[in-house]
Amino acid sequence: MTVEVKEGQDIQKVVQLLIEHHGHEKSELIPILQEINSKFGYISDDAITEISERMNIPSSHIYSVATFYRMLSTERHGQHVIQFCESAPCHVAGGRMVWERLQKELGLKKGETSEDEKWTLLTTSCLGVCGVGPVMVIDNDIYGNVTPEQVPDILSHYS
Amino acid sequence: MKATRSMILVSSDQESMDRGALEVFETLQKQLVTFGLEEEISISMVDDISKRGASPLILVYPDAVIYGPVTPADVPFIVEEHLYKGRVVESKQISPYDLSGRVAWLSSRKGTLPAEHRIVLKNVGLIDPEKIDEYIINEGYEALGKILREMSPQETITTLKNSGLRGRGGAGFPTGLKWQFVAGAKGDKKYVICNADESEPGTFKDRLVLEGDPHAIIEAMMIAAYAVGADEGYVYIRGEYGLAISRMGKAIEQAREYGLLGENIFGTDFSFDLHIHAGAGAYICGEETALIESIEGNRGEPRPRPPYPTTAGLWQKPTLVNNVETLANIPAIVRNGPEWYKSIGTHSSPGTKVYTILGNVNVTGLIEVPMGITLREVISIYAKGMKDGGSFKLAQTGGSSGSIIPASLQDTPMDFDSFSKAGVSLGSGALLIANEETCVVDLAKVLLNFFRNESCGKCNPCRIGNQRSFEILTNISEGVGTLQDLKDLQMLSDQLYELSNCGLGQTAGSPLKDILAHFKAEVEAHIKLKVCPAGVCPMSGHRTY
Structure with missing residues (x-):
């Protein structure tokens, strides 16, 4: 974050601070959305409305951008987000078995969030760490050379 | 900073630090003084090498010998034997395999395998990417100085054209020609963009360059800007590459401090400044017009062409977009001349290519070799053969621009033209090698x-x-x-x-x-x-x- 956000600060204030920092140019829209996404975990309707008014960009455009990029989300995710790489190098290195085990352990399918909102299970395209595939990312932690047997142990590190 | 005959890296990841890496580092410093070697041998801590159970590690260059786990008590003996007398301490030496991190793969190459030919990765793993001085002492920014003092923009473009360099993003378009188009385009404002949105599955060569030698990209972009008449640039790095973004950010700051970026560089009329744009997760943004849309704050949807970015790119201004690996070749071409570059690789595709080797082989990772090597050579020499005695079934050359290559083509020289004649494509340089268990x-x-x-x-x-x-x-x-x-x-x-x-x-x-x-x-x-x-x-x- 380039702008310090205090606990409990409302989205209107955060958007104001971000725009003061980045400026009103349309080219700053994606950097601003990235910061909001990383602070709140997703981009809410309120955030979109606020950005739209302050930057004078139609909310339809902001929504279309926010839903286009994989690292931005307009939906609230669980406390921990798991991204499993489903590209060919990880697949050939045994990713399919890890993926099956991951779904079984969590009781979730691709794109689902657990009822207690602890986990969201997503797939992703190549993350560029193919030398150690199969690869999964939990929040910001990257796990490489993952075997199906390691899955429960890795998950147990997250409370 | 001055040149040293040898360099020592001490691992400083968390595990190494917990196990006394700092003490090892300090003991090394003292011992080098004891033997009077402190002027000849440099020593740094790097946080991105590790090997489970063998921390802390020390790596000695240029021999590329790795020791671990090293305790402070081991240090005097290693310094005396290896650095003073020149004998490797085999009892403490460990295999480079299973090492992880930036330096790991590179170190495994020397001595044990046929020589690679490193241009793009020349500095990667050997210098501290966060210190501009280490880049400068390794011929850094020399090429920039040379063109600003001795060459006109057109001479710079001619040098590139004569070198025969072709774009390494996948399509293989002649780089000098692209520069000529931008230079010849009408416009008061022009841009240079480095395409670092590396998202082809199985490809991570650009990440290693950005993480290991960011100043090479800055220098190359400045040479390009001078040649085409641009004064502003963007490095578009995919959002998932956090370390690359942070290292490139630091490199830009340092270059600004040294007056290498900014107004009137080296006292000339040439000015240039550089920004980073972090991607937000979209493979399509590696396509140059989608990338431009993304910088402008839009969905990354490719534009219809023509007009090409060379005439109407970022904010409709003439824009040069080059891939990281393409750019990383440029300072060396300017320093050593086009004839030198053409002497490497094949006639139609001069130079080297960086490949990422993946899949069912014994050794995976990154190599840089001259264009024209065959798949069979890559598998048998660099990848050390198929894993578990399996047999080679096919190779997938990476992402959208690649092909599935059957065993019958494994003796085809890997360069743009030979592959295109065989009806396949080199793609981004990822070589996913699969055995008969792949369907x-x-x-x-x-x-x-x-x-x-x-x-x-x-x-x-x-x-x-x-x-x-x-x-x-x-x-x-x-x-x-x-x-x-x-x-x-x-x-x-x-x-x-x-x-x-x-x-x-x-x-x-x-x-x-x-x-x-x-x-x-x-x-x-x-x-x-x-x-x-x-x-x-x-x-x-x-x-x-």
Whole structure:
């Protein structure tokens, strides 16, 4: 974050601070959305409305951008987000078995969030760490050379 | 800073620090003084090498010897034997395999394997990327000084043209020609963009350059800017590459402090400044017009062409877009001249190529070798053969711009023209090497799943063609395919190629074309015999689509 956000600060204030920092140019829209996404975990309707008014960009455009990029989300995710790489190098290195085990352990399918909102299970395209595939990312932690047997142990590190 | 004859790296990841890396570092410093070596040997701590159970590690260059786990008590002996007397301490030496981190792979190459030829990766793993001085002492910014003092922009472009350098992003377009187009385009404002949105599955060469030698990219972009008449640049780095973004940010700051970026560089009229734009997760943004849309704050949807970015790019201004690996060649070409560059590689594709080796082989990782090496050589020499005695079935050369290459083509020289004559493509340089346990239907299904997810959805042939191809492949893998499906796949492949707006769709059909051309019998077995010969596909008999 380039702008310090205090606990409990409302989205209107955060958007104001971000725009003061980045400026009103349309080219700053994606950097601003990235910061909001990383602070709140997703981009809410309120955030979109606020950005739209302050930057004078139609909310339809902001929504279309926010839903286009994989690292931005307009939906609230669980406390921990798991991204499993489903590209060919990880697949050939045994990713399919890890993926099956991951779904079984969590009781979730691709794109689902657990009822207690602890986990969201997503797939992703190549993350560029193919030398150690199969690869999964939990929040910001990257796990490489993952075997199906390691899955429960890795998950147990997250409370 | 001055040149040293040897360099020592001490691992400083968390595990190493917990196990006394700092103490090892301090003892080394003292011991070097004791032996009077402190002027000759430099020593740094690096946080991105590790080997489980062997921390802390020390790496000695240029010998590329790795010791671990090293305690402070081991240090005097190592310094005396190896650094003073020149004898490797075999009792503490460990194998480079299983090491992780930036330096790890590189160190494993020296001594144990045939020499690579490093231009792009010359400094990677050998200098501290966060210190501009280390870049400068390794001939850094010399090429920039040379062109600003001795060469006109046109002479710079001519040098590039004569070198024969071709774009390393996948298409192989002559770089000098691209520069000429931008230089010749009308406009008071021009931009230079470094395409570091490396998202081709299996490719991480650009990440290693950005993480290991960011100043090389800055220098190359400045040379390009001078040549084409630009004064502002963007490095578009994919958002997932956090370390690369942070290192490039630091490098830009340092270059500004040194007056290498800014106004009137080296006292000349040339001014240049550079920004980073972090991607937000979209494969399509590696396509240059989509990348430009993304910088402008839009969805990453490719523009119709013409006009090409060389005449109307970022904010409709003439814009030069070059890939990281392409740029990383440029300072060396300027320093050593085009004739030197042409002496490496093949006639039609001079220079080296960085490959990422992946899949069912003994050694995976990164190599830089002259253009024209064959797949068989890569597998047998650099990858140390197939894993567990398996046999080579196919190689997938990476992402949308690549091909599925059967064993029959493993002696084809890997360069742009030889591959294109053989009807395949080099792609981004990822070499996913697969054994007989890989099913071509399953592999094509994974690739088409990638394309249907990453299609931007703007044009119908790509959005619908990829989805439909995935559905047909799914049916074949479930044992409910028909012979008509093969005809449909061929048709979809042709339509994707002919009708799509951009490179993503145009090449998305190539896995289909390749499996039908080289592995038709295996695909037919799924349909006629209801058997997956590799035993991978579910063959459940259920129809999903």
